[in-house]
Amino acid sequence: MGSRVLRWICACIWVWMASAHATTSLDPELAKQLTASQISQRLGAIETMGQSGSPQAAKVLEALTLANVFVTPQGRVFLDSKPPIDVLTGEPVAQIPEAAERVRLNNRLRGALQTEVAYALLFAERPDTQIQAARQLQSRPDATRVFILQRALDASSNTEVRDAIAVSMAIASLQSDDLAMKLDAIEQLGDSGRGQFKVALQALLAQSDNGTFDQPPSVRDATALALEKIERQQTIQTWLGNLFFGLSMGSVLLLAALGLAIIFGLMGVINMAHGELLMIGAYSTYLVQSAVQAWWPAGIDFYILFAIPVAFVVTACVGMVLEKTVIRWLYGRPLETLLATWGVSLILIQAVRSIFGAQNVEVANPNWMSGGWQVMGDLVVSYNRIYIFFFALFVVAVLWLALNHTRIGLFMRAITQNRRMANCVGVPTERVDMFAFGLGAGIAGLGGVALSQLGNVGPDLGRTYIVDSFMVVVLGGVGQLAGTVIAALSLGTINKLIEPMSGAVIAKIAILVFIILFIQKRPQGIFAPKGRSAEA
């Protein structure tokens, strides 16, 4: 009770001091200290500014988080935006004065900066800014400033925000002398399920040199309980996490292999240039991104929506050209087709290398695909992978519709089951072949769009996925979409379940061995084509 009054008094003084300073401008010496040569001096400047509470200081700190900041010897502060802005007055200026020096930050300074700014952002308008600020403060507990957290807690009505702030307060209160508050804090931390509190909690169980415990038994029991809760949460999170990672990897494999499966099922052609079709899809995304950047910069976050149809069309065209010029001459000779398409893949790789350079090109994630969704506790699931997973399902759904509810889909299924018979009953096999190849290639293009969001876009993109695509196709069997889907998702999941135990390499080798063994048992894959076909 007494301490609460004390806190309230401190808060009042702080507010009074803040309002008293509201009209005075920022001390130029303090601003200049930001460009000092010693990091400790710069750190001091940031911390002083943060604790001063002055709105001017707050503006400067905020500017530091946005872009490069320059300070003149007279203490004027400029933000290097377009156009440059004088931070203290808020006015744009024509250019930053020559004499101004750039404020150089490093991680240590940035960490301190983020903490200082977080205290101010606790009172921001948007809830997710407040939550982020609260989370930032969870990693840097400062018992002397708990009262600010208390103020923020009282000021907010949003439950998520209040929870986040409560946890921040809890971690800061772990060192407090008030037993009730401490136990409360320990329980909150246990409920949060976040592993980052383990160390702080474990410190409470410490023994000093002479064997006695630092904390009374009630505290130690509560701590043990909290730690147990966290452990349990962590196990669940690990398993869920691995499952998700596996599904995510599976969805990537699915997108990569789907096109190959269609072509293989239809024509028995293993297209070794399939990886390069993925690559072309990824480069199309890059080109769309560049185009959007050049002609509609405001819409840069939506370039992906344009990239999808463009990539599809471009790769479909490439596929159809490929079919007409090379594959067509090699009917009935699947092994030769394999070799010829390998040759085509070499040509495509070198062509891309000559046009775009051997280096990787930059494909940025749109804003709404960056970051992750915090499912529970520590388990964060990246947005881009979630979107890709659903995109893969969407593509499968569309494909299923196309195969089962359109005329050409009917033809494709007929040809897959028995080409000669289909020919006999009047299915135009050559045209359907070309169309199917285009479709398979187009889907590979879509796979390339997804891959561009996950990793590098370079001439060798296709090579890294080709073997995996083969494995999915071989395992999944031919003729049924379901086979490919199940094969891809299982391979991804199994890989990710093995990986934590034995490392990435062994997991991959194990998968390959598994496939080799599986094929011995079921040579045609999971879903073998039904029907009578003369097998030699």
Place this chain on the structure above:
Amino acid sequence: MKRRMILKQLTVATALAISGWMPQAVAADDTIKVGVLHSLSGTMAISETTLKDVALMTIDEINANGGVLGKMLEPVVVDPASDWPLFAEKARELLAKEKVAVVFGCWTSVSRKSVLPVFEELNGLLFYPVQYEGEELEMNVFYTGAAPNQQAIPAVEYLLSEDGGGAKRFVLLGTDYVYPRTTNKILRAFLNQKGITDENIEEIYTPFGHADYQTIVANIKKFSQGGKTAVVSTINGDSNVPFYKELGNAGLKATDVPVVAFSVGEEELRGVDTDPLLGHLAAWNYFESLDNPVNKEFVAKWKAYAKAQNIPNYETAVTNDPMEATYIGINMWKQAVEQAGTTDVDKVIDAMGGQTFEAPDGYTVKMDETNHHLHKPVYIGEIQPNGQFDVVWQTEGPIRAQPWSPFIEGNEGKQGM
């Protein structure tokens, strides 16, 4: 049908004729041949094509200034196509057939190791410009890249310091080959010496081309909950990209878990969205952003050359450490030849020791008299959104290389030649 036959015959005849006819090299008297042995295709092309271009640029520059010993330099460029046995074959070709006076080349340690026997046998001269794991010292090779004590150790020292974040736990993450393995071995011994116990060090290796870092990032997250953690990444080149992406998406910021990479330079950052990477680190002996007149001139020269030669993506051309090392190497060789008065390999080797050069890294670097390595300064830089590095720490001056790391058993007593 007949036309097809003729077409086929012509194709084959041409192929056979061309393959059977390997042009004989004729060494002109008024040029000095210089070999360039970098992969222009295959997995290493990403990194090595720019080195070939920088080499050609430097050779052009030297020729414009009168050549070496009054003769023009004639570059002989071959493509070992990231194929290690082909490296050995091409090296042999350069030395025995083309009779080059010196070879500038190689990137990966495998490529270097596969050509070493050839250089030893034919007494050739190789300048190797890439940072590597050390544990080697060959008479016929001059190493213009960093040894571990000129890159890895200062980087980790920085991470341990308060300015660098005061890390207490380390994750040593690398691709599974000799450079990461050796570097991590050295770093582990170094960290043990600094009081970081083995339970606070985790070593993880991934295969080449590994793209799915979800599990590894989750592990790092868990590991970092035990204390302030830093990651030392010896992941090969562009495999760093999916790693950084995953790290960013999982919410691990550089202020929480800083990552210092040894194989990420300006060139690798070109193909990457650098916004989420702000604050992550790299350690090199040179950055394009260094502010000194020699570097400004070097960068300008390179950009002009890239434009003039119409190299793909010349608008965003950047310079990086191996490029600078190539530039230094070729110039130092020129100086040594002029000092020795001949291109004879043994004499040039003798003349190399003690050569100095005003390098774009802002210092006058020196080729050590006894250990065939350069004295190089060390810079630690943070990634900026524009793909450049902001130097946050640097050594007082160039430091001498220790190719035989004192942190690996069996190296006591091994020093120079």
Place this chain on the structure above:
Amino acid sequence: MTSLTSTAVVVPPHSRTPVLFKPGAWLAISLVVGVFAVLPLLNLWLPVEHPWHVAQHTISLLGKFICFALAALALDLVWGYAGILSLGHGLFFALGGYAHGMYLMRAANPAPGQLPEFMVFLSMTEIPWFWTFTEYPLYSWMLVLLAPGLVAFIFGYFAFKSRITGVYFSIITQALTYAAMLLFFRNETGFGGNNGFTGFKWILGFDITSPQTRAGLYWASLLALLGALLVGRWITTSKLGRVLMAVRDGEGRLRFLGYEPAGFKLFVWTVSAMLCGLAGALYVPQVGIINPSEMSPANSIEMVVWVATGGRGTLIGPIVGAGTVNGLKTWFTSTFPEYWLYALGLLFVLVTVLLPQGIVGLVRKTLQRARGART
């Protein structure tokens, strides 16, 4: 999947009468072998300035090509004659190379009990069990044949028994070689990881870099190639060969006739793997390095192109093909380095589309035409 095994298979005309080789062909072969055998002598005996002197690097290069030709020949046995397209023969080549490499690594050390350098570096304290006896060349040479042979036998046994054919089989061989490559890239596996084996000094007490040793290795490779040619000829002109060609042309029918193809396939598959291993073993001391990228899927596919370019099912064809493609590679990567991949890719496409019989087939047709025109 009828499209895979439909009867629209192109049946090479010479499959009906495998006369290997006509007297004219024997003469040509002897001539070529003679010329090749003399080349090292031109290197060793003639002084450097002599116009007929053959440079050292040419000998090394040709020795390498001969090893490749041997590997291509091995592949032709299974592909050209039994119709089994293997996209993983690089694995057997590499296994043979590694087996021999183990001996060479041991030989490079002054004391036989000493660990090879890379093991010291990995903090291994003693030689792993699979390295025992490798200091004895005879054991190592046995391993050169046994290792690939065993792997091929086990893999082939299960694969052929399960009747995996055609494209599925090819893809599985890719998986096999890819998995092996990943395994060997691991430093813990004990085979030198990414660096592989390098730094060889002695072979059977001879300095590995001396011209005499190089000539010796060259002649050994040439002899091996000749031997393999004769073995191949013996297999394919025997009754076994007829069965194999029946397997290639119509396995189903063969089964209905009462033969069990699996045993025959397994036999030729294992022999092919051993020959390939031999090629690898001879390749390694001439090149000076073996590393897991020899097992890469791309390498194995390149081997197939050697056979296809030369002409499969002819035994001579793959030798010609290996020489041609590798010669082109050497030339292109020096003269037009930027265009090498275009050339190789174009070669693949043209050969499969326009020249299904390869160079040898083309020559044969031309000769037949000439003969036909005369009569």
